[in-house]
Amino acid sequence: MSHYNQEVYNKISLVLIDALGVDEDEICPEATLIGDLGAESIDFLDIVYNLEKTFDVPIPRGELIPDDILTSAEFVQEGKVTPDGILQLKQRMPFADLSTFKENPVVQNFGNLLTVKDMCCFIEGKLQKAA
Amino acid sequence: MRWFWIDRFVEFTGGQRAVAVKNITLSEPHVSDYWPGTDYLPTSLMIEGFAQTGGILVAEAGGFRHRVVLAKISEVRISANPQAGQTVRYTTVLEQFNTDGAFVTGTADVEGECIGQVKLVFAHLNDRFDAELFLPGQLLQMLQQWRFFDVAQQPDGTPSAVPDALLADPLEVKTAQPAV
Numbered sequence: 247m248s249h250y251n252q253e254v255y256n257k258i259s260l261v262l263i264d265a266l267g268v269d270e271d272e273i274c275p276e277a278t279l280i281g282d283l284g285a286e287s288i289d290f291l292d293i294v295y296n297l298e299k300t301f302d303v304p305i306p307r308g309e310l311i312p313d314d315i316l317t318s319a320e321f322v323q324e325g326k327v328t329p330d331g332i333l334q335l336k337q338r339m340p341f342a343d344l345s346t347f348k349e350n351p352v353v354q355n356f357g358n359l360l361t362v363k364d365m366c367c368f369i370e371g372k373l374q375k376a377a
Numbered sequence: 378m379r380w381f382w383i384d385r386f387v388e389f390t391g392g393q394r395a396v397a398v399k400n401i402t403l404s405e406p407h408v409s410d411y412w413p414g415t416d417y418l419p420t421s422l423m424i425e426g427f428a429q430t431g432g433i434l435v436a437e438a439g440g441f442r443h444r445v446v447l448a449k450i451s452e453v454r455i456s457a458n459p460q461a462g463q464t465v466r467y468t469t470v471l472e473q474f475n476t477d478g479a480f481v482t483g484t485a486d487v488e489g490e491c492i493g494q495v496k497l498v499f500a501h502l503n504d505r506f507d508a509e510l511f512l513p514g515q516l517l518q519m520l521q522q523w524r525f526f527d528v529a530q531q532p533d534g535t536p537s538a539v540p541d542a543l544l545a546d547p548l549e550v551k552t553a554q555p556a557v
Contacts, residue, residue, distance in 0.1 A: 265451065288448040288478075292498050295473050295480045307475060 250275065250366035254373075257300050258365050265292045275363035287357075297365075303372045310368060311360070312338045316353050327351040341367035381522075382425035383467065386433075389529040391537055395434040396468045397523070399426055403461045417458035418465065423485060424453060427495045431469035431481035433525070435499045436516075438474045441542040444510050448478060448500035455485075457492040465492075477501060517543040 259273045266283050279285040285293070294305050308314050312335060315321050321331030332348055342364045347356060388396035401418050403409050411419050428447045436445045459465040469483040478500040485493035502508070511519075517539065520526065529537035 288498060288500055291478050291480070291500065292449060292451050295498075298473075307477060 250363055251370055254301075254366050254369050255362070258297070258362065258369065261293060261296045261300055262362065265289055265296060273362055275361065275366070277362050278358050279360050279362070279365070281358040283362075297369065301369055301373060303369070303376050305372070309338075310365075311356075316356055322353055325353055327353060327356070341371055380425070381429075381519075382422055383429050383523065385524040386430075386528050387466075389434075389437075389525065389537070391529065391531045392438045392471060392474070393532060394468070394470050395430050395437075396466060397426070397430040398464050398466050399459075400464050401459045401461050408461055416461040420453075420455045420458060423455060423458065423465065423493055424450060424495065426465065426467050427469065427483045427485065427493075427497060430467040431471075431483055431497050432499060433520070433523075434469050434471050434481060435474065435479040437529070437537070437540075438471055438479065439501065441516065441540045443501040444506070444508075445478075445499050446502060446510070447497060449498035451496040451498055453493070453495045455493040457487070457490075459485075459487050459492065463487050514543070 255275070259270065262268060262273055262279075262283060263270060266279075266285055266289060268283050272283065277283055279289075279293075290311065294310060297303075298305050315331055315334050315338065316327070318331070321328055321334060327335065327347075332344065332351060335342075336344055342359060343361075344359070347359050383397040383399050386395060386397045388394065399418075401408055403416060407422060408416055408418055411417075432445050432447060436443065439445070464487065466486050467483060468486070469481050471479060472482055473480040478498060481497045481499060483493075483495045483497065484491055502510075520543075526537065526539065531537060
């Protein structure tokens, strides 16, 4: 999914500004939450809670970041996600572009995958399902 | 010495809301010495008060089985600090609770005037962290000192009983062992 709704983007930007203490001009569609915006793992609790409140949609644990796959002995071997694991991630994360991660699927790099645009696509998918 | 930043609970509805008070006195060095001549509770210690009130709210929602830590102060607005001789009242509301942690909002007031607001994120420590925060008996003792069980009730009005998780391992008093 390459397009995103501007209204959704604006609301997500506000959530990220509040949760991460970043300036508005630091946020762009391609910005990664961890690498560019400095999110730490605990920030995701804050972000998910505020996304739920802002968009009035439930976001179950593991839906935005499927950490059950990333910590599974079945799908992670020697620190890398297996081809089956990549397939699982694709199914669970249709909103994210996994092409770069797939080239070197080291689990530690996964955290830096999610972009602001991915968040928009994720929320749009949730809103469409809820409609 | 314990890290007490509230004196007692005055309202507690499990899984929903907790209210605690702290009396500010000149005999506390952090009040009389922090900024000589002003005699107020520093903002950082007000946040500790919010964290203890909200932290117990989160711990109770999980049956006192999780190790709850303050993970993030998402927002804090303090318009005034309570002075010596005043009582600050912390009201916290559990906005969300899940297996990872919880989100709590809070207000502080003195004599009915709101002087502070916070949004706090609490985390449940997972297995990667093997540190013990409290012996269950210690936490139970703190709850008793805070008069928690005098006011704690469930949403249906049933008084809250001492949770099993805190009875599982009674307070151990560690004594020095003689050298052999």
